[in-house]
Amino acid sequence: xxxxxxxxxxxxxxxxxxxxxxxxxxxxxxxxxxxxxxxxxxxxxxxxxxxxxxxxxxxxxxxxxxxxxxxxxxxxxxxxxxxxxxxxxxxxxxxxxxxxxxxxxxxxxxxxxxxxxxxxxxxxxxxxxxxxxxxxxxxxxxxxxxxxxxxxxxxxxxxxxxxxxxxxxxxxxxxxxxxxxxxxxxxxxxxxxxxxxxxxxxxxxxxxxxxxxxxxxxxxxxxxxxxxxxxxxxxxxxxxxxxxxxxxxxxx
Amino acid sequence: xxxxxxxxxxxxxxxxxxxxxxxxxxxxxxxxxxxxxxxxxxxxxxxxxxxxxxxxxxxxxxxxxxxxxxxxxxxxxxxxxxxxxxxxxxxxxxxxxxxxxxxxxxxxxxxxxxxxxxxxxxxxxxxxxxxxxxxxxxxxxxxxxxxxxxxxxxxxxxxxxxxxxxxxxxxxxxxxxxxxxxxxxxxxxxxxxxxxxxxxxxxxxxxxxxxxxxxxxxxxxxxxxxxxxxxxxxxxxxxxxxxxxxxxxxxxxxxxxxxxxxxxxxxxxxxxxxxxxxxxxxxxxxxx
Amino acid sequence: xxxxxxxxxxxxxxxxxxxxxxxxxxxxxxxxxxxxxxxxxxxxxxxxxxxxxxxxxxxxxxxxxxxxxxxxxxxxxxxxxxxxxxxxxxxxxxxxxxxxxxxxxxxxxxxxxxxxxxxxxxxxxxxxxxxxxxxxxxxxxxxxxxxxxxxxxxxxxxxxxxxxxxxxxxxxxxxxxxxxxxxxxxxxxxxxxxxxxxxxxxxxxxxxxxxxxxxxxxxxxxxxxxxxxxxxxxxxxxxxxxxxxxxxxxxxxxxxxxxxxxxxxxxxxxxxxxxxxxxxxxxxxxxxxxxxxxxxxx
Numbered sequence: 153x154x155x156x157x158x159x160x161x162x163x164x165x166x167x168x169x170x171x172x173x174x175x176x177x178x179x180x181x182x183x184x185x186x187x188x189x190x191x192x193x194x195x196x197x198x199x200x201x202x203x204x205x206x207x208x209x210x211x212x213x214x215x216x217x218x219x220x221x222x223x224x225x226x227x228x229x230x231x232x233x234x235x236x237x238x239x240x241x242x243x244x245x246x247x248x249x250x251x252x253x254x255x256x257x258x259x260x261x262x263x264x265x266x267x268x269x270x271x272x273x274x275x276x277x278x279x280x281x282x283x284x285x286x287x288x289x290x291x292x293x294x295x296x297x298x299x300x301x302x303x304x305x306x307x308x309x310x311x312x313x314x315x316x317x318x319x320x321x322x323x324x325x326x327x328x329x330x331x332x333x334x335x336x337x338x339x340x341x342x343x344x345x346x347x348x349x350x351x352x353x354x355x356x357x358x359x360x361x362x363x364x365x366x367x368x369x370x371x372x373x374x375x376x377x378x379x380x381x382x383x384x385x386x387x388x389x390x391x392x393x394x395x396x397x398x399x400x401x402x403x404x
Numbered sequence: 405x406x407x408x409x410x411x412x413x414x415x416x417x418x419x420x421x422x423x424x425x426x427x428x429x430x431x432x433x434x435x436x437x438x439x440x441x442x443x444x445x446x447x448x449x450x451x452x453x454x455x456x457x458x459x460x461x462x463x464x465x466x467x468x469x470x471x472x473x474x475x476x477x478x479x480x481x482x483x484x485x486x487x488x489x490x491x492x493x494x495x496x497x498x499x500x501x502x503x504x505x506x507x508x509x510x511x512x513x514x515x516x517x518x519x520x521x522x523x524x525x526x527x528x529x530x531x532x533x534x535x536x537x538x539x540x541x542x543x544x545x546x547x548x549x550x551x552x553x554x555x556x557x558x559x560x561x562x563x564x565x566x567x568x569x570x571x572x573x574x575x576x577x578x579x580x581x582x583x584x585x586x587x588x589x590x591x592x593x594x595x596x597x598x599x600x601x602x603x604x605x606x607x608x609x610x611x612x613x614x615x616x617x618x619x620x621x622x623x624x625x626x627x628x629x630x631x632x633x634x635x636x637x638x639x640x641x642x643x644x645x646x647x648x649x650x651x652x653x654x655x656x657x658x659x660x661x662x663x664x665x666x667x668x669x670x671x672x673x674x675x676x677x678x679x680x681x682x683x684x685x686x687x688x689x690x691x692x
Numbered sequence: 693x694x695x696x697x698x699x700x701x702x703x704x705x706x707x708x709x710x711x712x713x714x715x716x717x718x719x720x721x722x723x724x725x726x727x728x729x730x731x732x733x734x735x736x737x738x739x740x741x742x743x744x745x746x747x748x749x750x751x752x753x754x755x756x757x758x759x760x761x762x763x764x765x766x767x768x769x770x771x772x773x774x775x776x777x778x779x780x781x782x783x784x785x786x787x788x789x790x791x792x793x794x795x796x797x798x799x800x801x802x803x804x805x806x807x808x809x810x811x812x813x814x815x816x817x818x819x820x821x822x823x824x825x826x827x828x829x830x831x832x833x834x835x836x837x838x839x840x841x842x843x844x845x846x847x848x849x850x851x852x853x854x855x856x857x858x859x860x861x862x863x864x865x866x867x868x869x870x871x872x873x874x875x876x877x878x879x880x881x882x883x884x885x886x887x888x889x890x891x892x893x894x895x896x897x898x899x900x901x902x903x904x905x906x907x908x909x910x911x912x913x914x915x916x917x918x919x920x921x922x923x924x925x926x927x928x929x930x931x932x933x934x935x936x937x938x939x940x941x942x943x944x945x946x947x948x949x950x951x952x953x954x955x956x957x958x959x960x961x962x963x964x965x966x967x968x969x970x971x972x973x974x975x976x977x978x979x980x981x982x983x984x985x986x987x988x989x990x
Contacts (some may be wrong), residue, residue, distance in 0.1 A: 206580055238582040248573045251596055251691035260583035264591075299691045310577075317581065418878035422788055428780030429789070431847055436804045439815060490711055497712030498751050501705070509738070514715040520899075520971035521722065521964060522906030524936045528943070528960040532725040553718050553793050560715070586701045607806070614808025617936075619907040621943050643810045643909075649914060650814050654955060658818075664785060665814050669807070 156182040156321065156351040157203065162217030164198060164207075172198045172212065174375045180368075184350045187366035188382065189359060190398065194372035196355045200323045204240040221321070238265065241314030245326040245357075247306035249298035250302055254290055254309055257298045261317040280312040285342050304335025312343065321351045329357040339346050340365055355391070359399055363387040371395045405601070411680055419610075440673070451665025453672050459625065464649050465657055474631055475639035476613055476671065479623070482548025482635070483555055483612045488605055490552075491559030495601070499567035500589055519557035521618040526554045530622035545635040547623025554610045554618055562604025566597040571692055599686030603679045610675040614668065616643040642668040693712025722820050726964055730957035737951060743960075747919035747933070749942065749952045756959060762836070762932035766856060768910055769928060770847055770904040777844065778851025782896070785852070786859035787881050798856075805849030813913030814880040821914055828929065834916035836932040840916060843904045850871055851900035858892020900976035905936075906967055914934035935959050 157180040164173040168241045169221040173195045180186050188196040201207045202219060205226065214346050219227045226236055238261065250257050258280055259273045265386055268271060277294065281287040286308040289300070298309055307327060314322060324343075356362040362369060366383030371392070390396040397403055458468025502508040530550030540546040570593050578588040595600075614625075625638035626648055632639040646664045649656050733742070738753050744755025770941020785797050820841065821833030862885050870880040886893065919938070939956050946953045 204580060206576070209576070233508065233581050234584065237580055242580045244573070244580075248571075248577045249691075250574060250592060260578075260591075261583075264581060264583045297691050303418065311658055315580070316406070331692070414876050414879065418876045424872050425780050425784045425788060428777055429784035429797070432777045432781045432852075433800055435845065436807075439812075440803075440820070441805070442815070443811070490714060493708050493711030494714060497708045501708060502712060511712055511715050513975070514719045515970050516975045517719050517968055518722075520906065520967040522908060522936055522967060524908040524939045525722070525726070525906075525960045526965050527959055528729075528939060529722045531943070532729050532957070533721065537725075540716060556715065556718070561911045578828050580729075583960075584698075584701055610806050614806070614810070616808075616810045617940055620940055642815055643808050646814055647909060647913070650817060655933045661814070661818075665811050669811060672806055672808060673803065676799075676803055680802075688833050 155179040158220040160218045160361050161218060163215035165215050167211035167213060172375055173226050176376060176377050178370060183347055184367040184370045185215060185347050185354060185365050187354050187356055188372060189356055189362040190372035193374065194373040195404040196372050200325050200355060204237050204242055204325060220260045238317045239319050240316060240321045240323060241313050241319040242314050242318055243314055244328050247310050249306045249309060253295045254298045255294040258310055258313050258316045260313065276316045280315040283315050284308040284312040285338050292365050304331045307331060307339065322346060324354045325339050326355050338359040349371045416418060431494050439588055443662060447662035450659045451666065455663055460543055464653050469492060469645060469667065471631055471640040472630055472642045472645040473667065475641040479547055479551060480609050480613045481558050482544055483551040484609055486549060486552035487555040487559055491556050492601060494560045495563030495567060496589060499564045500585065515557045515560055523615055526550055526618040527620050527622060530618060532570055535622055541636060541678030542623055542638045543636045544623055544639050547619040550618045550622045551612045555612045558608035558611065559605055563601045566600025569592060569600060570596045598681050603683045606679040609674050614643055614672050616647050619644060703767050719914060727974045729954060729959040733954040733958040745921050754955045758919040759935045759938050762885060763905060763934040765922045765932060766834050766843060766915060766927060766934055767840040767904045768836060769798060770843035772900050773840060773844030774847035774900050776849050778900060779893060781853055782852045782855035782859060783881060786856050787885065790800055794915045801852045809846060809907060809909040812842050812846060813910040816914035825973055830929055832916060832931065833968050834931055835929050836915055837928050839911045839915035842910050843907055845902045846905045846910060847900035850903050851896045854896035855897055858889040858896060862888045890987040895974050898970055900981055902967055902970045908936040910942050912960055917941060935963055
C-alpha cells in the first residue's frame with residue numbers, strides 16, 4: 153500500500169454556507185513529506201483538520217466526500233475519533249505548551265490513553281525528544297514548566313508531544329511561522345528524519361519552505377486543488393498557470 | 405494666538421475636571437474606609453474571649469455571642485454544600501458544553517433573573533417551599549437551601565468566567581491528542597480555572613454569610629439556650645442577631661451592638677481578603 | 693478500558709447538563725411558589741382596595757400604593773446618588789488614576805460591595821440618622837432620604853465594577869485616535885470613551901438600581917417604616933415604607949394562610965416581576981461582544 157490517505161471528492165462548508173473545500177481528490181503517499189501550499193483562505197488548514205476530525209469542534213459541516221486512511225473512511229460517524237487522533241497527530245502554528253512541565257507535556261497523550269508504567273513513559277519522553285532534535289537541550293530540565301522555553305524549543309516540544317503517541321501520520325500547520333531561522337532549520341531537519349517512519353503532511357509558511365521540504369506538493373487556491381505533483385519538478389516547472397503565478401510571486 | 409488661547413483653556417478644563425472626578429472618587433471611597441475604622445474603634449473594646457465564646461445573658465444585654473457565630477458558620481457551610489458543586493457544574497456546562505442556542509440563552513436569562521431577585525423574596529420562597537411545603541420547619545436546612553439558591557448565580561457567573569479565561573488553545577491541543585471533552589476539562593481546564601472559581605465561591609459565600617432577609621423566616625431564631633446540633637434545628641446567626649439587638653431590644657448596651665457588628669464585619673472581610681489573596685497569587689503563578 | 697471510560701463520561705456529562713438547566717428549574721420554582729401563595733390575594737381582596745392609599749393590615753386595609761411609592765422614592769433617591777458617584781469613580785479608576793491607585797481602589801470598592809446590609813443599616817440607625825436629624829433639622833432622622841443615602845452606597849459598588857469593566861473594554865485604539873487628533877484626555881473621556889462604553893454603563897446603572905430596589909434590611913432599619921403615600925419632594929425627608937421592608941417586618945407576625953399572609957406574598961410577586969423586568973432589560977443591553985465560533989483560517 154503506497155497510498156496512506158485517499159481523499160475522494162471532499163467538499164466542505166461553513167455553517168453560514170460559504171464553501172471551504174470544493175471537490176478535493178488526492179492520494180497521499182506513505183513515508184513522504186506532502187506539502188499543501190497556497191495563499192491564505194485556500195482550504196489547506198481546513199483539509200488538515202479534516203484528517204484528524206478536529207473540525208468536529210467547529211461549525212463546519214462536511215458537505216460530501218470520503219477520506220480513507222488505510223482504506224477506512226474516517227468521516228464515517230461510527231469512526232473511533234479518539235483512536236484516530238492518536239493515529240493522526242497535529243502540530244499547530246503557534247506553539248501551545250500545556251501548563252505543566254516538559255515531561256508532563258510529552259506524556260499527556262499517553263496518560264490519556266491509560267498508560268501508567270513509568271518505564272514506558274520515560275522511554276517515550278526520551279525517544280520523542282530525540283526525534284524532535286531537542287533532547288540534549290532539555291534533558292536536564294524535564295521537570296521545569298514548558299512555558300519557560302523559547303518559542304522554537306516549545307514548538308519542538310509540541311512535536312515531541314505528538315510523536316510520543318507513535319502516530320502514523322503527522323500533520324503540521326505552519327509550524328515554523330514565528331520561529332527564528334535556526335529553529336526553523338531544526339524543525340525542517342526533523343521532518344526529513346520523520347518521514348522515514350511517518351507520513352508527513354505540511355502546510356508551509358512560505359513557498360521557499362515548501363520547495364525545500366516537499367516530496368510531493370499540492371497547490372490550493374480558494375478551496376480548490378489546482379495542481380498536485382512531484383515536489384522536485386512542481387516548483388521548477390509548474391503545469392498550471394495559476395500555480396506558476398503564485399510561485400513567482402505574481403499574487404499572494 | 406488663537407490656538408494658544410484655546411489650548412490653555414482646554415487644559416484648565418481638564419485640570420478642573422480631573423479634580424472633580426478625583427473628589428468624587430475620594431468621596432466614594434472615604435466612607436468605606438471610615439465605616440470600617442469606625443466600627444473597629446467603637447466595637448474593639450467589646451471584644452474579649454468571653455464575648456466570643458460565651459452565651460448571651462439577660463435578654464442579650466450581656467454575655468457573649470458564641471451561638472450567633474457558630475450559627476453563621478453552620479449556615480455558610482450549609483450554603484457551600486449545596487451551592488458549590490451545583491454552581492461549578494452549571495458553570496462547566498455553560499463554558500464547555502452548551503451551544504449558542506435558544507435553550508442556552510434561556511438558562512442565562514434564568515441566572516440573571518436569580519441574581520436580581522430581592523433577598524426578602526428568597527426568604528418568602530424559602531418559607532413557602534422548604535419550611536412549609538417540604539415541612540423542614542424553621543431550620544438550618546431550610547435556611548441553607550434558601551441561601552444556596554440565592555448564591556448560585558454568583559458562583560455560576562464567576563466560575564464560568566474563570567473557565568472561559570483558560571485559553572481555547574489548550575482545549576484544541578488536548579482534543580487533538582486524543583482526549584475526550586471531560587478528560588480535557590478535568591485534567592487541564594478545571595485545574596487552571598480553580599483559583600478563579602475559588603475566588604468566586606468565597607465571595608459568594610461571603611455574601612450569604614452576611615444576609616439577613618433570606619434567613620428571617622427560614623432558619624433564624626432570636627434566642628436558643630444551646631447550640632444547634634441537627635440540620636433541623638433553628639439557629640442564631642450574626643446578621644440576624646445584629647438586627648435584633650439594634651432594633652428590638654430596649655436598653656441594649658451600645659458596646660455589645662458595636663462588638664457584634666465588628667465580629668460580623670471581620671468574618672466577612674476575612675473572606676474578602678482570602679479571596680483577593682488567592683486571586684493575585686494565582687495570577688502570578690499562571691503558566692499562560 | 694475504553695468502554696468504562698465512556699460510561700463514566702456519559703454519566704458525568706448528564707450530571708453537568710442537568711446542573712446547567714437547574715437555574716431554569718429554580719426560577720420556575722420561585723415563581724410558582726410566589727404565585728401559589730400570592731394569587732389567593734386577588735380573590736380575597738378586590739383590586740380597588742389593593743390599589744388604595746391605606747396600608748393598615750390590622751384593620752384589613754391592604755392598599756399597596758404607599759408601599760410602591762415608598763420603594764420608588766427611596767430607589768430614585770438611591771439612583772440619583774449612585775449614578776454620579778458610581779460612574780465618576782469608575783471613570784477615575786479606569787481613566788485617570790495611576791496604576792498603583794487602581795490596585796488599591798478596586799479591592800476597596802469590592803469591599804464595600806461585600807459589606808452586609810444589616811451593618812450599613814446598623815450604622816444608619818446609630819450614626820447617619822441622628823446626624824441628619826440635627827443637620828437638616830428634621831423631626832426624625834429615619835426618612836426616605838436616609839434610606840436613599842445608604843442604598844446609594846450599596847448600589848455604588850455594583851455600578852462601579854460594571855461601568856469600570858465597560859470603560860476598560862473600550863479598545864485602546866479609540867483613545868489613541870482621539871489623542872492623535874489633538875484631544876485632551878478629558879475631552880477624550882467625555883466625547884470618545886464614555887460614549888463608546890455607553891451600553892455597558894447603562895447596564896451598570898440598571899444593575900445598581902436593581903440592587904437598590906431589592907434591598908431589605910437597610911431600608912427596614914432606617915426609613916422609619918411609616919406606610920404613607922409619598923407626595924411631592926417633601927416626603928423625601930419623612931418616613932416611608934418600602935415593599936421589601938413590609939414583607940420583612942410583617943411576615944413574622946402573620947398567621948399562615950391568612951389574607952395578610954397572601955398579600956405579603958403578592959407583594960413578593962410584584963417585587964419578583966419588577967426585578968425580572970429590570971434585570972432582563974439590563975442584560976439585553978449587554979456590551980460584551982459575542983465571540984464567534986472559531987473560524988479556521990487556511
